[in-house]
Amino acid sequence: MLDASCTSAEIKTANPSVAVFGIGAIAQHSGHLPLGTDRYQVAEVSRRVAEDLRAFLLPTLPFSMSECHTGTAGTVWLRAETLASIVRDVVHSLRSQGIHRVVLINGHGANFVLGPVTRELNRVHRDMMIILVQYEPWSKEAYLFRYGSVDSHAGEIETSLMLAIRPELVKKERVDGVCAMGREFYDYAPMHRWAPDGVDGIPNAASAEKGLVALDAGARTLAKEVRLAFEALSREDTGESPAESRG
Amino acid sequence: MLCTWENTTREVAIAEPEIALLPVATTEMQGQHLPVGSKCFILDAISRRVGETLPCSTYLLPTLPLGTSGLHLGTPGTVALGWETLASVVRDLVESLLAQRISKVAVLVGLGDASGGAAWPSDNFIVKTAVRQLNYDHQELQAIWVQPFRAAWTDLLDIFETADKEVHAGEVITSVMLHLAPDLVGEDRSDHVPAAGPELLNYAPFARVCPGGVWGCPSLASAQKGAQAFHAAVRHTANYIVSTFDSLAPMKTCQGAGERRSGDA
Numbered sequence: 001m002l003d004a005s006c007t008s009a010e011i012k013t014a015n016p017s018v019a020v021f022g023i024g025a026i027a028q029h030s031g032h033l034p035l036g037t038d039r040y041q042v043a044e045v046s047r048r049v050a051e052d053l054r055a056f057l058l059p060t061l062p063f064s065m066s067e068c069h070t071g072t073a074g075t076v077w078l079r080a081e082t083l084a085s086i087v088r089d090v091v092h093s094l095r096s097q098g099i100h101r102v103v104l105i106n107g108h109g110a111n112f113v114l115g116p117v118t119r120e121l122n123r124v125h126r127d128m129m130i131i132l133v134q135y136e137p138w139s140k141e142a143y144l145f146r147y148g149s150v151d152s153h154a155g156e157i158e159t160s161l162m163l164a165i166r167p168e169l170v171k172k173e174r175v176d177g178v179c180a181m182g183r184e185f186y187d188y189a190p191m192h193r194w195a196p197d198g199v200d201g202i203p204n205a206a207s208a209e210k211g212l213v214a215l216d217a218g219a220r221t222l223a224k225e226v227r228l229a230f231e232a233l234s235r236e237d238t239g240e241s242p243a244e245s246r247g
Numbered sequence: 248m249l250c251t252w253e254n255t256t257r258e259v260a261i262a263e264p265e266i267a268l269l270p271v272a273t274t275e276m277q278g279q280h281l282p283v284g285s286k287c288f289i290l291d292a293i294s295r296r297v298g299e300t301l302p303c304s305t306y307l308l309p310t311l312p313l314g315t316s317g318l319h320l321g322t323p324g325t326v327a328l329g330w331e332t333l334a335s336v337v338r339d340l341v342e343s344l345l346a347q348r349i350s351k352v353a354v355l356v357g358l359g360d361a362s363g364g365a366a367w368p369s370d371n372f373i374v375k376t377a378v379r380q381l382n383y384d385h386q387e388l389q390a391i392w393v394q395p396f397r398a399a400w401t402d403l404l405d406i407f408e409t410a411d412k413e414v415h416a417g418e419v420i421t422s423v424m425l426h427l428a429p430d431l432v433g434e435d436r437s438d439h440v441p442a443a444g445p446e447l448l449n450y451a452p453f454a455r456v457c458p459g460g461v462w463g464c465p466s467l468a469s470a471q472k473g474a475q476a477f478h479a480a481v482r483h484t485a486n487y488i489v490s491t492f493d494s495l496a497p498m499k500t501c502q503g504a505g506e507r508r509s510g511d512a
Contacts, residue, residue, distance in 0.1 A: 004284025004312070004324070005431055008276035008460065011283070011323035026309065028256035035259065036252030039309065058326055059274055059287060059312030062252070063340065073260035074250065076308060076343040078336060085332035090313070093326045169253055198256065 001047070003057040011056060018055035018101040018230075019094050022046030023083075025108035027066035027075045028192070030154040030199040032171035033162055035074045036062070037154070040169075041161050042107025045138070048219035049105065053226065056099065061086065065110045068186045072198065080113040087117050095128060102130045103226050109136060109152070110186065129233045131226055138218040144210050147202040150178045153191065155201015157214070164211030174203040249298040251307045264306035266492070267344045270294040270355040271337070271371055275316035275325045276453075278416030278460040280433035281424055283324035285416075286358055287312045288431075289423050293395045293480055294355055300485040306349060311336060314357060314371040318453045322460070330373040337377040341390055351389045353488045354378060358420065358480075359394025361403040361410035368394050389495050391488070395480035398487045402479035406472050409464040414445050415453065417463015419476060426473030436465035 002014050024039030034040075043060040050057035064083055069075040078086075091102055106114055118132040138161060142148035147156045155176075162170050175197040179185070185194050192198055250259045272287035282288070291310045298307040316327040328336075341352050357370040368375055378390045396403060396419060403410040409418045417438075424432050439461045441447070447456050454460065 004274050004287065005282045006324065007279060007282055007433060008322050008324045009279050026252055031255055031257050034253050034255055036309065039252065056324070059284065061313075062309035062311065063336070067343075070343070070346055072256045073347055074252075074254065074256050074306065075347070076340050078339045082332065082335040082339050085335060086313070086328060089328045089332050090326055093320060096321045097323050097325065171255065 001051060001057065002055070003050070004059050014056075016054065016056040016099060018053050018103065019058060019099045020046050020050040020053065020055045020103045020105060021058045021087075021090055022060040022105045023064050023107055023111060023114070024060050024062050025064045025066045025077075025110075026062060027069040027077075027108070028072035028198045029158065030175060030197055030203070032174040032203060033154050033159060034166075034169045037158055037162055038064075038107045040165050041136070041138070041158070042105055044165050044215060045107070045219050045222070046105050048215070049103065049223045049226070052219065052223035053103070055103065058090065060107075064108050065113070066108065068110055068191055069198070071190045071192050083111060084113050084117040087114065088121065091121050091125070091128065091130060095125060100128045101230060102128065104130065104132045105222075106133060107136060129230055131229050133222060133226075138214045140221055141214040141217050144214050144217075146205050151201035152179075152183055153195075153201065154199045155203055156205040156210075157201070159203040159206035160208065160211035161214060162211070163206055163208035164215055167208060174206075175199055176202045176204050178202070248304045249295075249301075249307060250305070251295075251298075252309050259306060262304045262306075264349055265303040266301060266351045266353060266488070267306045267308060267349045268294055268298055268353050268355060269308045269337070269340055270310040271314055271333070271374060272310050272312055272357060273314035273316045273327075273370065274312050275319040275327070276322040276460050277420070278465060279435040279437070280465060281416055281421060282431050284312070285420060285424055285431075288428060289358060289420070289477075290355060290395070292427055293477065293484065296481040297355075297395075297485045297488070300481060301488065306344075308340065315373060318448050321452070322454055333371060334373045334377040337374055338381060341381050341388070342385075345385060345388055350387050351492050352391070354390065354392045355484070356392050356394050359397030359400075360413060361396060361400040361407075361419065368392060369397065386499070389492060389499055391491050391495070393484055393487050393491075395484045396476070398483035399476070399479040402483065403476060406475045406479070408467055409440075412440050413463035414448075415457070415462040416460060417465055418467045418472075419463070421465040421468035422470065422473030423477050424473065425468055425470040426477055429470060436468065437461060438464040438466050440464065
């Protein structure tokens with residue numbers, strides 16, 4: 001595995017052409033899941049995808065835009081412009097060492113700024129290909145879950161994934177709750193105001209088996225899609241000279 | 248009592264943490280023999296032990312793995328933030344702690360060195376500026392910064408032969424890695440101490456000043472010295488945090504004490 005446990009010389013020898021950067025979050029996940037749930041999940045998926053792509057795996061960013069959970073103990077967040085700056089700086093660091101293909105894996109649904117910043121970076125750095133996996137990778141495998149369609153936070157999907165990754169951190173006592181409000185309410189008020197248990201979904205339907213299948217299938221599907229995207233972008237390459245300016 | 252990201256929000260609410268710890272590390276070239284994640288690895292371990300040592304309820308945040316490693320940019324595996332970005336991260340996190348009424352925050356700024364004095368951190372410099380700004384923006388806040396090796400610098404001078412000459416990937420950090428993760432430490436440990444002072448690093452990339460990636464004497468490292476240094480760093484950092492918050496508390500609660508002082512160092 002090519003990651004931060006390697007020396008600079010080892011990374012140089014391996015000469016990776018792709019880097020994978022997972023973006024986690026620290027946020028309340030109801031009474032049964034740890035604050036670091038998003039971080040564990042995206043770290044696991046990023047590791048599998050990086051292995052598949054033989055990419056350089058960056059350390060997972062622990063924090064992101066979880067302000068929609070403000071008012072709950074332990075939740076800490078970054079503002080949109082801070083997260084955008086981190087992504088710009090990381091891409092700049094990779095470019096300066098000759099890595100021109102970057103996969104951003106988003107582990108937290110609220111990080112909407114990643115879309116605009118990815119677009120901006122691809123526009124500014126014409127010699128780079130920056131792919132954003134905009135939604136949580138496992139959401140592609142939602143068919144596995146009985147209540148996947150009503151699941152937005154700490155429900156069947158996230159609980160199953162955590163049962164697969166770190167079962168000892170998942171509590172037995174779980175509150176189910178499906179919110180009547182649309183998901184735009186995350187934009188309007190802290191979640192605990194409209195979902196006092198901090199859950200939107202059916203965590204009691206979770207199982208480690210479903211979580212494992214979702215992880216395996218999700219990471220494989222994702223790696224395949226990223227490969228296809230890089231291939232398609234290489235064909236589209238117009239051969240323009242690399243832009244020197246930094247976004 | 249220590250809470251972390253492994254706990255649920257309810258467990259943190261019940262623990263009512265008085266202090267939060269925010270470790271800020273770097274991912275950067277560390278010579279031929281150490282992993283690029285060495286500082287993150289060590290700071291993770293130190294922060295957790297400090298959190299377990301503190302006499303009050305404490306909330307440990309995950310270590311930010313990226314810092315301002317601009318002087319190593321371009322070397323494989325180095326992933327750096329700009330200084331504005333790091334300052335913004337510290338601001339956002341401290342303000343989100345304040346929003347949940349955790350008003351004492353200790354930022355562990357990289358590892359530091361044995362050069363003594365505490366006017367400036369020896370890496371991630373901008374954290375000093377960010378912490379100062381936050382304290383004047385929020386009168387109820389007590390934000391402090393500390394560097395574990397700096398806090399233990401007198402002990403480090405006793406334990407090591409070349410702690411005072413070490414700038415990067417030398418005897419101290421190599422020893423602590425030999426103590427914590429010997430499997431990750433390589434054998435190619437060449438010593439190099441340039442004649443110039445470390446201020447040269449403000450002007451030229453590290454690889455130009457030290458082509459081997461080392462400023463110090465990693466050949467003298469041992470796991471035994473590393474264990475002593477690790478425990479000293481934990482003890483001194485915890486003591487520094489406790490005594491600094493003790494001194495600071497009355498200054499923050501008195502009327503007018505939060506007003507700006509001018510011209511202080």
